[in-house]
Amino acid sequence: MAPCLPSGERRVSKNDKKIATRRMTLKTVAEVLNVSTATISNAFNRPDQLSAALREHILQECERLGYNGPNPAARSLRTGATGIVGVMLAERLAYNFRDGCATEFLQGVSEVLDDARINMLLMPGRDDFYQLQSLESIPDRYIVYGPPRDIGVINRIESQRKPVVTVDFSLPNHLSLNVDNYGGAKQAAKHVFSKMGAGPVAVIGLRLISSDYVGRIKDRALLDPIMSISRQRLEAYRDAAAEVGIEINGDQVWNTHESNWADGVKAAREALSATPRPQALFCMSDQLALAALSVARDLNIKVPDQLRIIGFDDIPEARRSHPAVTTVYQPSIEKGRLAAMMVLHPDRYESRVLPTQLHIRETG
């Protein structure tokens, strides 16, 4: 079908065929443009290795030819780096999209990474995800947000010998970023006791034990304070109670599995039907406190007159609710930003504990 063309035309036609037929690679582009592969590579990776004009020309031609830049798999195989930051989450991913505190943290992380043009890979903390392939080798650096459910993934990450920043827990020989859970919780509890004196209290805890049980912890084994921020908060509540001469035992502490409405309502309902009824509820998240507040309303219990409620985190809803929730502020977004900066420049930072701050509002 194709008419016979003069040789000049034929050459173009040959190139066009190359363009139409093959998938574009650095090599085909080099052939079409009649330069070496090294030159194309340099155009993308080392602007200083060739003239600005040539680089510009190459980049334009690549665009025209539909070559979008070096293949990341090949590049990363060659260089051993991907430029991706892994964000290892303690649980399933879905949980982190549900929890206000986690999303604020991720927001902070993504702000910094986005600005730096760095991609982030969200990784679940479950072993089965990494079993048959070493997914953990994709990122160049890691932010580990909370102790992963399966300890195996920690080993996999450590064996990579890449920069790691742990958040809300610590690992030997790695940068860590924590928040003053104990101090904040203690201050809040002391405030409550200073208002109400030594009365009965209950704690609505969050993942104090490793199962998904929701209810009184009684004498169940609790997670270690080193790995569990909730445990740190619990000890603070207990110490504050001890200072006014009362003891918080396992019958007055509820466990929830997730910081959500349903768990909060269930725990608060149980706690508020205990005898004697608690005069204060120490909740380990604002979400739980908000749920407790709604239960109190249903039960016609006046807050704060008959019941004081304190939360933790200081999410926006805590401030906006009526009555507004007294809570311990932690800088979640800032924590995310800082974690990202730390992992990008490990040498410029040291491990830190960020301050928390009691925000006294209407519920406690």
Add this chain to the structure above:
Amino acid sequence: MAPCLPSGERRVSKNDKKIATRRMTLKTVAEVLNVSTATISNAFNRPDQLSAALREHILQECERLGYNGPNPAARSLRTGATGIVGVMLAERLAYNFRDGCATEFLQGVSEVLDDARINMLLMPGRDDFYQLQSLESIPDRYIVYGPPRDIGVINRIESQRKPVVTVDFSLPNHLSLNVDNYGGAKQAAKHVFSKMGAGPVAVIGLRLISSDYVGRIKDRALLDPIMSISRQRLEAYRDAAAEVGIEINGDQVWNTHESNWADGVKAAREALSATPRPQALFCMSDQLALAALSVARDLNIKVPDQLRIIGFDDIPEARRSHPAVTTVYQPSIEKGRLAAMMVLHPDRYESRVLPTQLHIRETG
């Protein structure tokens, strides 16, 4: 330093040295175990190609040697696949962690992907992210959530010829998943007019124009209904208004850039100080409606007696607020789940429009 050992020992020593010295690759493992590389590869990828006993042995040895499985870069270079699903977001990542509707969507997506042991890569919809490397070649399939800010990334994705599911907008030749924005918005507006008759109204819109301007749209150019769910909702409000004989013009429509408290407060404040004051506020998200509600409270305007407010999305806070917000429910989590299933099995699904549903509560 090493003492002279009998040859049997020496062989072990040689292997140990291999173990200690080299980074583990499929090849070194094969050498140490004295089998071929193909066999190791098969142990990980094709259990049927070797005896169960041998496979078990190999897997155990790999674990002992600290070989965590095939390198994803090398594997993906060879096979052309990564098993990763890309979730392309319209804007910066941070925005999606801030917006209740987006996080619900992501929650749905991640539930399905997590269960399927598939990793997801969140990708910003900005061109500059992909400029010097074809990051878009990493995922095997794409969910595109809302029209990307830069149209260039669409081209990059399309040139990959991989399964694509678009959400909240459509692209020729790709599966799409939408929600009945027009129907829901119209039903809500009609409900409001049926209650209050033909009075002055205002619209608090969300990204109706492409800039980050917050204020009256007046006669600014609006985004096309094909690409903008907000525009679809606006047309629905207008049509419902027309049915009772009133017109909603650019002076009665506010634009916000983000569905957040600050933008909502600003727009609502302006809208409620207009003359004549609107008797109804049609808000394009619950977050905006909640902000408007709080402004009304500040201004001592009785809701719903003096002002009706309707939202969109039906996020949990809408239900829990006092008064509870009348809104249009859209199945965000389900939308996420479905998008994930569609992208995993494109052949089993067709493009769909999910129904929305008016939830009449107290504000409108």
Add this chain to the structure above:
DNA sequence: TTGAAAGCGATACCAC
């Protein structure tokens, strides 16, 4: 400034 060539780590075909 450019070109040739080695090799990153794995897979899959084909022969045994």
Add this chain to the structure above:
DNA sequence: GTGGTATCGCTTTCAA
């Protein structure tokens, strides 16, 4: 069921 080997696309040294 196992072993040899070409190849995926790129980066980088070295020499020209």
